[in-house]
Each structure stands twice: as C-alpha cells, then as structure tokens.
Amino acid sequence: MFGNRNRRKALLVSAALVGGALLMTACQDTDGSGGGDAGAAQSGSPSAGSEPSASADGPAATPSASASGGREGSGADTGAGEREQVGQVCGANDLSWSTRSESQAGGYILVMAKAKSGITCVLPAALPTIAFGSDGTEAGPAEQSVGKAITLSGGTTAYAGVNPKTTNTDWGKELDSIIVAIGNDDANPVSLKVGTINVDKPVVTNWHTAPKDAVPFS
Numbered sequence: 001m002f003g004n005r006n007r008r009k010a011l012l013v014s015a016a017l018v019g020g021a022l023l024m025t026a027c028q029d030t031d032g033s034g035g036g037d038a039g040a041a042q043s044g045s046p047s048a049g050s051e052p053s054a055s056a057d058g059p060a061a062t063p064s065a066s067a068s069g070g071r072e073g074s075g076a077d078t079g080a081g082e083r084e085q086v087g088q089v090c091g092a093n094d095l096s097w098s099t100r101s102e103s104q105a106g107g108y109i110l111v112m113a114k115a116k117s118g119i120t121c122v123l124p125a126a127l128p129t130i131a132f133g134s135d136g137t138e139a140g141p142a143e144q145s146v147g148k149a150i151t152l153s154g155g156t157t158a159y160a161g162v163n164p165k166t167t168n169t170d171w172g173k174e175l176d177s178i179i180v181a182i183g184n185d186d187a188n189p190v191s192l193k194v195g196t197i198n199v200d201k202p203v204v205t206n207w208h209t210a211p212k213d214a215v216p217f218s
Helices: 002-031 035-046
Strands: 095-102 108-115 122-123 129-132 150-152 158-164 174-179 189-201
Touching: 095 189, 108 150, 108 174, 108 189, 150 158
Parallel strands: none
Antiparallel strands: 095 108, 108 158, 122 150, 129 174, 174 189
C-alpha cells in the first residue's frame, strides 16, 4: 500500500516538473518573439570600429602622390626621350659681376658672372641684354646661333664678350658703364663700370663657360 502511494507521488512530482519546464519554454517563446532572428542578424554585423575588407574584385587603391610632387615630365627636353630638370632662372641681382678689357679682336669687354653664395640658378639659352647710355642702345648678337643654358653655382663662371663699336667711323657715344640684364624681363639690371668706351652699333656674344669662346669676332 505504501509502495503504491510512493510510486504515485513520484509520478506526480515528475509530471509537475515536466509541466513546469514546458510552461517556462512557452513563456520564453512568447516574451522573446523574433529574438532568434535578431540575434542572428547581430552576430552577422561587423563589430564597432571595424571596417569591411575590400573585395578582391573591387577597384584598385588610389596611388599616393609621387615624391616628385607631380613634376614628372617637366624640364627641358634633352632630345633623347628624357627630360632634364630646370632650376630657377638667374636674375642679375642673383649674380656677382666683374669686367675686364681685352685687346683681342680689336678690343672688347669681357663680362663675367658668378652665382652669389648659396644660390643656384640658370642662365637661359638667350643673348645677354646689354644696354648703353641714357637712350638704352642695346647690343646686337655677335654669333649666328643661340648658345646653351648654363647652370651657375659655387665656382662656375659664365662669360660674355661685348664689342662696343663695330663701325669704322670716328663717330660714337663716349660712355663709362654698361647695363646688364638677364633677358628683357629682368627687373633688377645692374650697371657695370668699364672705363671710357666709344659706342656705335655694339654686339655681344652668348654666355659661355670658357673666356676664349666669348671673343666677339666681327
């Protein structure tokens, strides 16, 4: 009798436990509806602060600016499919000037130019601008073609020869200085003392790196 009672009690306890478990499960499903889908969506999203990796088929990264600052291809054409960088053009006030009188070729003035300390600049492949007197008489070309550009820095010297008088007459203007500029756009021309000279239809050579090449032969 007691055995049957104990067995029935155990069955009731088991039934109560199973029923309670089913009731709790039903309550959880009711209160957290859609929770499973939301959890799945959360687990698939990237964590905060992370960035999605680029696709292998995505666009290539934009290249960074080159160290040359986008100056590739600039400069002077060397004629061999390459380009040579060109520095700043010299102004007359970037240079130290001197002159001396020479007797060759009937007499002429040798003009010498060097870059001032700490300056590197380029004398362009163009005739020096040499002017005389208050009327600004300019020297014409003593050579048939334009010379090469010359980079001045340190001990490099450029030379130009000026013949102040190319005529065979006694007429001319007597002057004691010349005005020198690097091209017609030079804002700071310099005046160089040369002693007393007679000026009539003057000429000037291109810039050269050797004084023997700066003789203004007529």
